[in-house]
Amino acid sequence: MAVHDLVKRFGPVAAVDGVSLSVAPGEFVALLGPSGSGKTTILMAIAGFEYPTSGRVEIGGEDVTWAPANKRNLGMVFQRYTLFPHMTVAENIAFPLKMRGVAKAERERRALAALETVRLGGYGGRRTNQLSGGQQQRIALARAIVYQPRVLLMDEPLSALDKNLREEMQLEIKHLQQQLGVTVVFVTHDQTEAMTMADRVAVLDHGRLQQVGAPRELYETPATPFVAGFIGETNFLAGRAVAAAAPGEIRAVDLDGGGRVGAVAVDRLAAGTALRIAVRPERVRLAPPAGGMAATLVEAIYAGVATTLIADLGSERRVRARLAAGVDERQWAAGEAVDLAWRPEDARAFAADRAG
Ligand SMILES: Nc1ncnc2c1ncn2[C@@H]1O[C@H](COP(=O)(O)OP(=O)(O)OP(=O)(O)O)[C@@H](O)[C@H]1O
Ligand SMILES: [Mg+2]
Known part of the structure; x- marks a missing residue:
């Protein structure tokens, strides 16, 4: 689609501002962005619950932009369980089949099969209010897949669940999707959820697509400062290009406030271009002072799996470094003088005046 x-x-308000996105059959794509970035609006246009101001929606090679929702054969799961309280679990799941005129025996057979798929076999006779939140969400999923939709649309289906259940369901839904081979568009504002579940993630900001790519691609090579800051954590430092660079070339950068570092140009840069460099905390290396980029440790935050170190470079510049437990066991203390460094290929330079 x-x-x-x-x-x-x-x-x-342009809730969606010129978005183009293709999802391959059997692919799982997550729409990721902050609140108000247009995720739900895109999903509603795909579903046919909202018509776009302009542009097209295509499903299975067919233009469905103006087709009514019930003619699109899509499955939908929302944040809040939208189960019918006056029906049993099995009746809930069979409901879409009933609407499509499927005979009773066949409805029952398929509802039971869908229940097995979401690992709730035996729950068919229950009332929906006798189920936990996670179970209700699985029933909603069973109801969405029971008529074998071409595309499954999900809008924050797990956000009402607690963390453990949520992480369990993320993998469960992903495995189920792989098993069924169904195409999924999944809305979330949780970057970890998007990266855990999706083949590709589409990052939105203010109704515009910032970047679409595999989780690793987004994290390792963010195309915009927004993506660099929204996915994972990033240190930003302002500076100027020492020499002209084409995208992908490594150049020296003079940092505002002093210091010269290397970085990969993301944009085309002229000598002297004002820019921002982005470097991940786990790529920042600390060493005892040896004439490098001198900094003072402000704080060491121990958090079990990793320790975060906040270093002051002077001129109101702070850089975070993250040390994974078991990799560098040296204990660092606030107030210590240190040298900061990173490999030039681990820093990305964006022109400061770029759009986005
Ligand atoms: N029916 C509507 N009428 C007016 N403005 C709307 C309507 N629906 C959405 N908007 C606006 O469009 C923008 C995008 O909204 P949308 O619901 O798509 O965001 P979202 O990314 O899903 O956010 P959230 O993560 O909070 O669910 C917001 O500024 C919102 O206020
Ligand atoms: Mg939304």
Whole structure:
């Protein structure tokens, strides 16, 4: 399925501002972005619950932009369980089949099979209010897959669940999707959830697509400062390009406030271009002072799996370094003088005046 140049305005607000995205059959794509970035609006346009201001929606090669929702054959699961309280679990799951005129015996057979798929065989006779949150969400999933939709749309289906159950369900849904081979568009504002579940993640900000890519690609090679800051943690430092660079080339950068470092140009840079470099905390190396980039440790935060060190470079510049437990067992203390370094290929330089 795909959306092409999708725009949705609500009065003066462009909730979705020219988004194009293709999802391959059997692919799991997550729409990730902060609150208000347009995720739900895109899903609603795909589902047919909202019509776009302009642009197209395509499913199975067919233009469905103006097709009514019930003609699109899509499965939907939302944040809040939208089960019918007056029906049993089995009746809930069979409901979409009933709407499609499937005979009773066949409905029952398929509802039971869907229940088995979500590992709730034996729960068919229960009332929905006799189920836990996670069970209800699995029933909602069973109801969405029972008629074998072409595409499954999910809008924050796990956000009402506690952390442990949520992490369990993330893997469960992902495995189920792989097993069924269904195409999924999954909305979340949780980057870990998106990275755990999706083949590709589409990052949105203010209704615009910032980058689409595999989780590793987004994390290792963010295309914009927004993506660098939204996915994982990043140190940003301002500076200027020492020499011109084409995208992908490594160049020296003079940091505002002093210090010269290397970084990979993301944008085309002219000599003297004002830029921002982004470097991940786990890529920052600390060493005893030896004439490198001098800093003072401000704080060492021990958190079991890793220790975060906050170093002051002077001129109101702070850099976070993360040391994984078991890798560097040296104990660092606040107030120590240190040298900071990173490999030039681990720092990315964005032109400061770029859009996004
Ligand atoms: N029916 C509507 N009328 C007016 N404005 C709307 C409507 N629906 C959404 N918006 C606006 O469009 C923008 C995008 O909203 P949307 O619900 O798509 O965001 P979202 O990314 O799903 O956010 P969240 O993570 O909070 O669910 C927001 O600024 C929102 O206020
Ligand atoms: Mg939303």
